[in-house]
Amino acid sequence: MKKNEIPDIIISRLPIYLRALRHMQTQQKQTTSSQELGARVGLSAAQIRKDLSQFGEFGKQGTGYNIVFLVDKLREILRVNRVWDVAVIGMGDMGHALARYQGFNDRGFRVAMVFDNDPGKVNTQAGNFIIQDMKGIVPAIRESGIRVAMLCVPAESAQEVTDLLVEAGIKAILNYAPISLKVPEDVHVQYLDPSIGLQRMTYYLE
Amino acid sequence: MKKNEIPDIIISRLPIYLRALRHMQTQQKQTTSSQELGARVGLSAAQIRKDLSQFGEFGKQGTGYNIVFLVDKLREILRVNRVWDVAVIGMGDMGHALARYQGFNDRGFRVAMVFDNDPGKVNTQAGNFIIQDMKGIVPAIRESGIRVAMLCVPAESAQEVTDLLVEAGIKAILNYAPISLKVPEDVHVQYLDPSIGLQRMTYYLE
Numbered sequence: 359m360k361k362n363e364i365p366d367i368i369i370s371r372l373p374i375y376l377r378a379l380r381h382m383q384t385q386q387k388q389t390t391s392s393q394e395l396g397a398r399v400g401l402s403a404a405q406i407r408k409d410l411s412q413f414g415e416f417g418k419q420g421t422g423y424n425i426v427f428l429v430d431k432l433r434e435i436l437r438v439n440r441v442w443d444v445a446v447i448g449m450g451d452m453g454h455a456l457a458r459y460q461g462f463n464d465r466g467f468r469v470a471m472v473f474d475n476d477p478g479k480v481n482t483q484a485g486n487f488i489i490q491d492m493k494g495i496v497p498a499i500r501e502s503g504i505r506v507a508m509l510c511v512p513a514e515s516a517q518e519v520t521d522l523l524v525e526a527g528i529k530a531i532l533n534y535a536p537i538s539l540k541v542p543e544d545v546h547v548q549y550l551d552p553s554i555g556l557q558r559m560t561y562y563l564e
Numbered sequence: 565m566k567k568n569e570i571p572d573i574i575i576s577r578l579p580i581y582l583r584a585l586r587h588m589q590t591q592q593k594q595t596t597s598s599q600e601l602g603a604r605v606g607l608s609a610a611q612i613r614k615d616l617s618q619f620g621e622f623g624k625q626g627t628g629y630n631i632v633f634l635v636d637k638l639r640e641i642l643r644v645n646r647v648w649d650v651a652v653i654g655m656g657d658m659g660h661a662l663a664r665y666q667g668f669n670d671r672g673f674r675v676a677m678v679f680d681n682d683p684g685k686v687n688t689q690a691g692n693f694i695i696q697d698m699k700g701i702v703p704a705i706r707e708s709g710i711r712v713a714m715l716c717v718p719a720e721s722a723q724e725v726t727d728l729l730v731e732a733g734i735k736a737i738l739n740y741a742p743i744s745l746k747v748p749e750d751v752h753v754q755y756l757d758p759s760i761g762l763q764r765m766t767y768y769l770e
Contacts, residue, residue, distance in 0.1 A: 373763035374755075378744055381719075398744050437766045444762070451661035456758065458657050461719075461742045465759040466766065505769055506762060513587075513667075530765035532758060536667045538584055538605050546768050548761040549580075552662065552738060553671040555754040556650070556712060557579035559736035560643040560672065562752050563711055 368409045369436075374399050375406070376432040379425055391422040438466025443504045445528070447519055448511035449474040449489050452534050456508050458485050470504060475515075492519070499526035506530045513537040574615050575642075580605050581612070582638040585631050597628040644672025649710045651734075653725055654717035655680040655695050658740050662714050664691050676710060681721075698725070705732035712736045719743040 378398040382390055392403035392410075399406075410416050410428075413435055417423045433439040444467050446453050457472050472484060475492035482489055490498055499507075507528045511519050516535035523531060529545055536551045584604040588596055598609035598616075605612075616622050616634075619641055623629045639645040650673050652659050663678050678690060681698035688695055696704060705713075713734045717725050722741035729737060735751055742757045 369767050370764050372767075373760040374744070376763070377742060377757070377760065381743060400744070435767065436763050437769060438763055442762070442766060451664050455657035455661040459758065461757070461759055462762075465742075465763070467759060467762050506765070508758070529769050530762070532761045532765075536583060536671075537587060538580070546765040548764055550756050550758060550761055551583070551667070552665065552714070552756060553667055553673065554579040554583065555738045555756055556648070556668075556673050556736070557582070557642050557644055557671070558576050558754055559712070559738075559752040560648060561575050561578075561641065563643060563735055 364412050368412055371399075371401070371409055372432055372436055375409075376429065376436065376438075379429050379432070382425055383429065387425055389422045390425055390428075392417065395423070433466070436466070440466065441468050442466055442506050443468055443470035443502065445470065445499055445502075445504050445507045446472040447492075447495070447507055447509050447523070449476075449479055449484055450510060453508075453510035454484060456510065457487055467506070471498065471502060473498075492522075495519075495522055496526045499523070499528060504528070506532075508532045508534065509539075510534045570618050574618055577605075577607070577615055578638055578642055581615075582635065582642065582644075585635050585638070588631055589635065593631055595628045596631055596634075598623065601629070639672070642672070646672065647674050648672055648712050649674055649676035649708065651676065651705055651708075651710050651713045652678040653698075653701070653713055653715050653729070655682075655685055655690055656716060659714075659716040660690060662716065663693055673712070677704065677708060679704075698728075701725075701728055702732045705729070705734065710734070712738075714738045714740065715745075716740045 375395060378395060392406040396403045396406045416428050416431060446457050446469055449472055457469050462468060471490060472487045473490050473492050473495050474480060479489050480491045505528060507523050509516060509531050513535050516537045517539060520539045520541060524541060524545055531547045533539055533547050533549050536553060539547050541547055584601060598612040602609045602612045622634055622637060652663050652675055655678055663675050668674060677696060678693045679696050679698050679701050680686060685695050686697045711734060713729050715722060715737055719741050722743050723745060726745045726747060730747060730751055737753045739745055739753050739755050742759060745753050747753055
């Protein structure tokens with residue numbers, strides 16, 4: 359599979375399909391159809407078929423998709439058939455919530471390290487973690503081999519911290535800070551700014 | 565402006581432009597160009613011009629965009645030139661973080677009510693709020709006129725709670741629960757599942 363041939367927009371939908379299929383598994387379902395999956399995620403059956411056909415032939419005419427098989431395939435494509443260690447940067451409310459978040463279990467991620475720059479927090483316990491000093495973040499992340507970070511620092515320091523993360527070898531940043539980050543081309547950023555999510559809906563409200 | 569004529573994908577980018585323009589304002593900038601704005605948000609200048617042209621003529625050939633004017637226009641289009649009251653449903657770690665989140669200030673939103681179903685939490689204080697009982701959520705939200713909610717309950721109860729929110733008149737849901745929600749056509753949902761954000765990036769990691 360050549361990575362550059364699949365449009366980003368299709369890749370961005372695969373985790374949604376995976377989540378819906380996992381949910382079907384909890385309901386003891388064995389097979390599904392592009393119609394049913396589409397209805398669950400709010401897309402047309404044609405879109406589902408087109409997206410999945412990028413990666414091979416997953417369904418059978420008439421019998422639909424085997425859920426276990428499709429889940430395995432999607433996990434493989436998305437590279438979450440393994441566990442990625444993740445660093446949480448900034449242990450305010452959001453950082454604490456993420457460090458304790460149960461929703462990463464079995465979805466490919468595990469919080470492995472947490473950092474803050476507040477001397478009052480450094481070396482204290484937060485859940486299962488000892489909060490590490492931001493001062494040592496570059497060597498700590500580099501030695502750990504961690505490639506994925508969740509950024510929960512204030513907007514004012516987000517770019518500066520991002521530069522350190524890039525230096526440390528981080529290649530994927532989930533950004534909770536309300537600011538667009540500048541990163542090299544081989545570093546990926548996803549934005550989870552709640553105000554943006556809300557502003558995307560108010561346009562439609564009467 | 566006829567709402568249905570503007571593609572959703574364009575609407576979804578406007579909050580990103582607004583955030584970048586607000587950030588330019590904090591840097592005392594007066595004007596910007598589609599090139600500069602595009603570079604800040606990772607899109608082409610042509611895309612920026614095309615998106616903004618849907619709503620009228622905002623820029624001048626040669627002088628670019630007046631930032632104050634464009635910010636005002638975008639706030640008006642997105643209907644965040646007012647303050648929307650928001651209800652937080654589910655006061656676990658994520659709900660607490662959102663109830664205390666400072667990033668809504670000046671972006672069109674204010675947390676106004678918080679709810680939980682845990683008898684140990686109901687009627688206790690959380691920051692500036694008294695946690696209200698989920699049992700009374702339908703009349704409480706209906707009387708308040710609140711139309712926007714942030715959903716932070718576990719996946720197992722998310723659909724059931726969503727049905728109550730719809731009954732109460734909620735029209736926009738920011739969903740932190742890791743599950744696709746079924747809602748009527750006039751109710752909007754945005755998903756902020758951190759695992760999805762992470763899974764959208766691991767595909768690209770070597």
